[in-house]
Each structure stands twice: as C-alpha cells, then as structure tokens.
Amino acid sequence: MQKKRMKMSIILSLFAAISLVLGACGNANDENTEDTQNEDKGNAAGTENTENMEGMNHSKMNMSGSGEVPEGLKVAENPTYEVGSQAIIQESHMPGMKGAKATIVGAYDTTVYTVSYTPTTGGERVENHKWVIHEELQNVDKSPLEPGTEVTINADHMEGMDGATAEIDSAEETTIYMVDFTPTTGGAEVKNHQWVTESELSPAK
Known part of the structure; x- marks a missing residue:
C-alpha cells in the first residue's frame, strides 16, 4: 500500500509540474500575441499618421513675402x-496659422489651384x-485650367517651387487674400503671406 501511495504521489506531482509548464507556455503565448497585436496597432497608427501628413510638410515654406503680386492679377472690387x-x-497651411x-493686405479675384510637384532642389514630391x-503659372492663357493639366510654376512660396513642373489637382474661382x-x-x-482663400477666413470678433 505504501508503495502504491508513493507511486500515486509521484504521478500527481508529475501532473502538477506538467500543468504548471503548460500554463506558463500559454501565458507566454498570450503575452506574445498581445505584444504583437499592440505592435501591429502601433504600426497601423504610425502608417495612418504618415498618410495624414503626406504632402503637408510646409517646413520649407517662405512664410513672409515681399508684397509683390504677379502681373495681371485683378484687384477684387x-x-x-x-x-x-x-x-x-481657419486653415492650417503651417503650424500656428x-x-x-x-x-488683410490685399484681395484679388482669380483662379486658385492645388498642385502636386517635385521640387527643383530634389527631395520628395509635394502633394x-x-x-x-493662375497668374503664377507660366505660358497659360486667361481661361481656368482643368485638374490633370501639367504646368510650370512661376512662384517661390516654397523652396524648390519656382520653375517646377506641376500637375493641377483642383481649381476654384474665388477671392484670394x-x-x-x-x-x-x-x-x-x-508679413504679406500668399495666399489664403475666402473660405479659409471667418470674421474677427
């Protein structure tokens, strides 16, 4: 009887040890899965942030200007x-805007465009x-241009913009300021920041 009890005791001890090992492995797997999920979420968030910021880097923008305007630009009546x-x-083209x-320094009626281009100085494409x-585009007639039109920019709002070949993304006839x-x-x-559209402004209180 004593030998049987010893055998049972050994068997129970072995079962207990096996259960502990399996439990630890399970917890480790759960932790690894959780870490992986968290890492995936972090990567997704990073990707989302990158996508949201794409084409919005205005760190090389010339925030102030001389106040000169392109020839032929019509003053708004x-x-x-x-x-x-x-x-x-009401728009954040750059931090603090x-x-x-x-x-208001100047108000003009024209066609404004959003454009995508590769800077003449190299680097990533600006979207x-x-x-x-319209008056900042080279060799175009007076008619507004359609999205998809390829143009050459004659303005230096940002480094590498002047002389760059651009594609028009959108066009709008409005008053710009x-x-x-x-x-x-x-x-x-x-001083003399160019440009803000009418829809990007609201009355000052």
Whole structure:
C-alpha cells in the first residue's frame, strides 16, 4: 500500500509540474500575441499618421513675402474682407496659422489651384499644395485650367517651387487674400503671406 501511495504521489506531482509548464507556455503565448497585436496597432497608427501628413510638410515654406503680386492679377472690387480689416484664419497651411488673427493686405479675384510637384532642389514630391494662383503659372492663357493639366510654376512660396513642373489637382474661382498675421505658436509676425482663400477666413470678433 505504501508503495502504491508513493507511486500515486509521484504521478500527481508529475501532473502538477506538467500543468504548471503548460500554463506558463500559454501565458507566454498570450503575452506574445498581445505584444504583437499592440505592435501591429502601433504600426497601423504610425502608417495612418504618415498618410495624414503626406504632402503637408510646409517646413520649407517662405512664410513672409515681399508684397509683390504677379502681373495681371485683378484687384477684387467688393471683397468680403476689405484691405485693412481683420479676419480669423481657419486653415492650417503651417503650424500656428489656424486660429490666428490676420490683417488683410490685399484681395484679388482669380483662379486658385492645388498642385502636386517635385521640387527643383530634389527631395520628395509635394502633394496637393495650397495655393498657387493662375497668374503664377507660366505660358497659360486667361481661361481656368482643368485638374490633370501639367504646368510650370512661376512662384517661390516654397523652396524648390519656382520653375517646377506641376500637375493641377483642383481649381476654384474665388477671392484670394494676402495677409499679415502672428502665429498662435508665437514668433515673429508673418508679413504679406500668399495666399489664403475666402473660405479659409471667418470674421474677427
């Protein structure tokens, strides 16, 4: 009887040890699966952020300008925001722009385009850049251009833009504005910024 009890005790001990080993392996697998899932989520979030930022890097934008405008640009007769008035910028072409109070320096009627182009200085292609106006395109007639048209840019809003070959992504006839504003993130006042469209402004309170 004593030998049987010893055998049973050994067998039970073995079962207990096996159960512990299997449980540990199961937990390890669960942890590995969870880590993998978290890593996948992190990668997905990173990809999403990258996609959302694609074509929106304006770190090389010339925020201030000389105030000169292209030849032939028509001054708006009755703009919603008159020269000298103030408005709130509702678009973030660059950090510190959205929510900034702007002073209207100039108002003009034209066709504005979003364009995609590869900078003449090299680097990644810029997608859906806002904005280039009709008068900043080389060798075009007065008629608005259709999306998909290939053009040459004659403006230096960003490094490597002047002389670049671009494709028009969208076109809109509207009033565009040149503005002065101080970024909400702080720093020096931006002077003669080109361009902000009428739909990107709201009345200043």
